[in-house]
Amino acid sequence: MRRITTGLLLTVSALVLLFSYHTSTEGTSTVASAAGAASIVAGSQTAPSVPESSRVAAAPPGPPDPRSIPSTTRTTAPTNLQIDGAVEETRRGPVQVRVTFQGARILEVNAIVLPTGSQRDAAINDYAVPILQDESVAAQSANIDMVSGATLTSEGYRASLQSAIDLARGKR
Amino acid sequence: MIAQTTLVRVEQIMGMPISVHLAGTEPFDDVTTTAALDAFFDQLRWVDATFSTSRADSVLSGLGRGEVLLAECHPAVSEVIELCFEAQGRTFGAFDAEVAQPDGATRFDPSGLVKGWGVERASAQLQRLEHASWCVNAGGDVVAGSNADEPKRWRIGIEDPTDTNRMLAVVELTDGAVATSGRAHRGSHIIDPLTGRPADSVLSATVIGPTLMWTDVYATALAVRGSNGLAWIDSLPEHDALVMDSDEVLHSTLLHSTLLRTTLLTPSLLAP
Numbered sequence: 001m002r003r004i005t006t007g008l009l010l011t012v013s014a015l016v017l018l019f020s021y022h023t024s025t026e027g028t029s030t031v032a033s034a035a036g037a038a039s040i041v042a043g044s045q046t047a048p049s050v051p052e053s054s055r056v057a058a059a060p061p062g063p064p065d066p067r068s069i070p071s072t073t074r075t076t077a078p079t080n081l082q083i084d085g086a087v088e089e090t091r092r093g094p095v096q097v098r099v100t101f102q103g104a105r106i107l108e109v110n111a112i113v114l115p116t117g118s119q120r121d122a123a124i125n126d127y128a129v130p131i132l133q134d135e136s137v138a139a140q141s142a143n144i145d146m147v148s149g150a151t152l153t154s155e156g157y158r159a160s161l162q163s164a165i166d167l168a169r170g171k172r
Numbered sequence: 173m174i175a176q177t178t179l180v181r182v183e184q185i186m187g188m189p190i191s192v193h194l195a196g197t198e199p200f201d202d203v204t205t206t207a208a209l210d211a212f213f214d215q216l217r218w219v220d221a222t223f224s225t226s227r228a229d230s231v232l233s234g235l236g237r238g239e240v241l242l243a244e245c246h247p248a249v250s251e252v253i254e255l256c257f258e259a260q261g262r263t264f265g266a267f268d269a270e271v272a273q274p275d276g277a278t279r280f281d282p283s284g285l286v287k288g289w290g291v292e293r294a295s296a297q298l299q300r301l302e303h304a305s306w307c308v309n310a311g312g313d314v315v316a317g318s319n320a321d322e323p324k325r326w327r328i329g330i331e332d333p334t335d336t337n338r339m340l341a342v343v344e345l346t347d348g349a350v351a352t353s354g355r356a357h358r359g360s361h362i363i364d365p366l367t368g369r370p371a372d373s374v375l376s377a378t379v380i381g382p383t384l385m386w387t388d389v390y391a392t393a394l395a396v397r398g399s400n401g402l403a404w405i406d407s408l409p410e411h412d413a414l415v416m417d418s419d420e421v422l423h424s425t426l427l428h429s430t431l432l433r434t435t436l437l438t439p440s441l442l443a444p
Contacts, residue, residue, distance in 0.1 A: 145193060146307055146309040148313065150376060151313075152189060153314050157184070160336075161329075166180050166193075
């Protein structure tokens with residue numbers, strides 16, 4: 001049953017990669033294709049739904065510009081912008097994620113629809129939450145506890161990100 | 173928010189760094205914690221002394237020279253040998269501890285399984301610690317667990333093989349394992365046992381699953397089989413995978429089957 005969660009992780013990874021790459025490359029087409037399956041929420045108000053992908057496709061590269069959002073969904077001071085992905089039917093059940101932007105930066109990716117069916121499922125969904133990262137993940141490495149990668153040698157350790165993390169965590 | 177205390181200890185065993193992080197709400201300055209960490213690392217040193225293929229004085233080397241009989245060895249030696257054969261079966265030969273030599277002979281090298289097996293086994297020492305969450309990184313393969321009421325959610329970064337200071341993704345987990353097999357730090361060290369040639373169709377293969385030993389074995393096998401092996405991982409309960417192939421294209425156990433795949437079709441990520 002855990003695989004439900006890790007499956008979700010990878011689903012969300014795809015989405016995160018989607019959002020991370022359009023900020024670093026030409027990527028306008030990526031935004032457009034994503035927007036086709038997304039509705040947009042500004043502030044705490046829920047958009048009625050944005051059927052025309054062209055509305056968002058017209059947005060410049062990077063997170064959709066608040067100005068492109070229908071005025072009915074704009075709040076007085078929308079600091080964060082949230083985009084809900086389409087409900088994705090996976091073999092493990094329906095999955096939907098919400099990405100929160102602050103400016104051009106992805107603040108967080110939350111699953112708002114998860115496969116549930118039992119309390120156990122709910123507990124497992126809590127066990128491994130997928131996080132997608134933007135291109136500044138290297139800079140966010142302070143928030144990473146461990147690095148999984150190709151086998152590190154004893155010699156390579158001193159120059160590794162893991163050793164920096166070990167040092168930083170050990171000092172706390 | 174309850175204040176977290178952490179303790180980090182790193183030792184070099186089996187030629188790789190092994191980092192242990194403990195997290196909890198009480199200081200880790202008690203004798204019990206120190207004893208548990210000592211026991212953890214002592215067990216790994218025992219594993220190295222028993223199974224090392226590079227040390228002439230290891231039990232395994234003695235077995236290879238015929239100086240020691242299997243019946244005289246610690247039962248763990250037989251256990252590991254049996255697990256290696258089980259791993260060969262589970263991976264359809266993509267993991268094989270019997271390594272072909274240039275002269276046609278075979279050498280028994282369980283290293284690819286022993287690391288995960290040993291770390292998982294030694295981690296029982298950490299699991300005994302009350303009110304503590306623990307996470308171990310053994311040279312790039314990570315396993316976590318907890319005995320605390322509110323387990324810490326460890327953030328495990330999956331390294332980008334093209335830039336090892338960047339992450340491809342981050343997994344949060346309270347217990348379970350993340351293992352990556354790849355070429356980034358040691359060159360092309362993965363040999364396809366079925367062809368005898370280096371497996372170079374992927375830059376890295378990461379598997380996420382409940383136990384370190386099998387997750388690690390599967391990651392090795394996936395690196396050999398390449399992205400074609402994803403359907404196999406997908407068929408395994410409780411396991412998922414992320415692969416970057418030699419063209420720097422990402423594949424996962426879900427991307428090929430969901431609508432999200434189309435959103436990943438950028439020139440920089442997917443091959444034509």
